[in-house]
Amino acid sequence: MFSDSPAVSEGTLAMVDFALNEDQLQIQKWVHDFAEDVVRPAGHEWDEREEFPYPIVQQAAEIGLYGYEFLLNGMGDPTGLTLPVAIEELFWGDAGIGMAIMGSALAAAGISGNGTPEQVLEWVPACYGTADKVALGAFCVSEPDAGSDVSSLRTRAVNDQATDEWVLNGTKAWITNGGIADVHVVVAAVDPALKGRGQASFVVPPGTTGLSQGQKYKKHGIRASHTAEVVLDDVRVPSRCLLGGKDKLDAKLARARELGHSGEKQPAMTTFEATRPLVGAQALGIARAAYEFALDYAKERKAFGKAIIMNQAIAFKLANMAVEIDASRLLIWRAAWLARNGGFRNGEGSMSKYKASETAVRVTEDAIQILGGYGYTRDYPVERWHRDSKIHTIFEGTSEIQQLVIARAISGLRIE
Secondary structure (H helix, E strand, O other), X not given: OHHHOOOOOOOOOOOOOOOOOHHHHHHHHHHHHXXXXXXXXXXXXXXXXXXXXXXXXXXXXXXXXXOHHHHHHHHOOOOOOHHHHHHHHHHHHOHHHHHHHHHHHHHHHHHHHHOOHHHHHXXXXXXXXXXOOEOOEEEEOOEOOEOOOHHHOOOEEEEEOOOXXXXXXXXXXXXXXXXXXXXXXXXXXXXXXXXXXXXXXEEEOOOOOOEEEEEEOOOOOXXXXXXXXXXXXXXXXXXXXXXXXXXXXXXHHHHHHHHOOOOOOOHHHHHHHHHHHHHHHHHHHHHHHHHHHHHHHXXXXXXXXXXXXXXXXXXXXXXXXXXXXXXXXXXXXXXXHHHHOOOOOOOHHHHHXXXXXXXXXXXXXXXXXXXXXXXXXXXXXXXXXXXXHHHHHOOOOOHHHHHHHHHHHHHOOOOO
């Protein structure tokens, strides 16, 4: 059946086994217990405070959930399922706190996807610190005038050969952990004429002069996660902070100038492609939380002498929620498996992120509808989950960008 479909390459699903092994089941329970006992009870408080939940992140670090070892172990899983499973459980607890715990992973992914082995060993642990003293990482791509269009970045990186340093200038926008992070990974243009092909990634170490936080955004959702501008004013970093190294960059730029393309993906896109199924897992956790809460409510809430789930209007809505959540999870797990076993063929990473994020918005809205007036108040968590869900259709590629990626992948054409 599947092999006859033009949207699925031969063998894509032939060797996939989605039965979680014992280690994965233990991790799933471990993260769920932390989410249930620590994260969910604190969700409302930190959403109201709109502050980074350092105490919760510290607790996550103490049990090993926040740390590069956990990230590397998850990334090393040959099935690709460990991280999506863990992230779903964490965001089932609370998305704002979940983002605070997982935000450094994007910086770590940017380092891992573009750096040398030596740079990965040096800077990925620095994004997390230790269980006694946590650190944070930030991945800085978007700009006030360049969100989805990452090929038009204005932040510049200029090589100062006299001092063997790179000088960075510009402003980044919508940055998770921006300004409060210890390690900032900055994507900048080294040859603007080449657009996305003329970009490189740089590590800005802790305490570097010239990096500062701009405005902190007051957000609709995930309010426990810190999001702000990052201002780069003559920021000087040593050449060793150029991810991948100068020789690799020079070779890439030379190919781009000669051939019109470098044959390599943009640094930002390399990171986003690897993380899109994980972003989908975030949205999935929110959707599942809202569905489970609405299901329990519908069984207990009585109207006209019977539980409201006995009305088809409610029961069918819950049935659709369950179907969409399971469909999203299967797309996420398939994409995560492909990322570890041969790579995406038809935009599967974007498919998973697109489906899960749109599902989360619909499911959380339906959960509010099922709860009625109660669902619209902050006394019940579905209102917060609805606010938290919406960002997943926007960040790390809007839903429209995901559709564009998928359309290009299935057609083989440069659709604009």
